[in-house]
Amino acid sequence: xxxxxxxxxxxxxxxxxxxxxxxxxxxxxxxxxxxxxxxxxxxxxxxxxxxxxxxxxxxxxxxxxxxxxxxxxxxxxxxxxxxxxxxxxxxxxxxxxxxxxxxxxxxxxxxxxxxxxxxxxxxxxxxxxxxxxxxxxxxxxxxx
Numbered sequence: 001x002x003x004x005x006x007x008x009x010x011x012x013x014x015x016x017x018x019x020x021x022x023x024x025x026x027x028x029x030x031x032x033x034x035x036x037x038x039x040x041x042x043x044x045x046x047x048x049x050x051x052x053x054x055x056x057x058x059x060x061x062x063x064x065x066x067x068x069x070x071x072x073x074x075x076x077x078x079x080x081x082x083x084x085x086x087x088x089x090x091x092x093x094x095x096x097x098x099x100x101x102x103x104x105x106x107x108x109x110x111x112x113x114x115x116x117x118x119x120x121x122x123x124x125x126x127x128x129x130x131x132x133x134x135x136x137x138x139x140x141x142x143x144x
Contacts, residue, residue, distance in 0.1 A: 051085060056081065091130065120132065120134075
């Protein structure tokens with residue numbers, strides 16, 4: 001298991017939550033695809049959505065059952081200010097800092113995401129670094 005998955009499993013264990021973190025090589029775009037990939041019901045899938053608060057730009061991570069739709073207004077009430085979808089653009093440096101992957105691991109995974117059309121590459125000019133954007137279809141996302 002990758003370090004990030006081990007950290008999540010440790011947090012679950014420390015908080016008395018009986019769950020097992022499982023990593024798969026297959027990428028899935030929806031809770032339905034994830035459930036089919038591992039042979040469970042959609043309600044057993046945890047989806048993670050990242051928002052940020054509109055005024056203070058604090059990150060807000062929401063983990064919900066794959067079958068449930070997230071009520072953004074209610075989340076805003078809980079955190080005390082309106083929320084919006086977090087910016088989906090990031091650099092290789094951002095990914096490297098978060099994952100601690102080597103350069104070759106990073107390039108391999110980023111290329112795979114690009115090939116699967118999950119990642120849009122915005123190339124900088126004259127030696128500027130690459131900027132990436134996660135691709136998602138708003139219509140499909142809103143249907144969840």
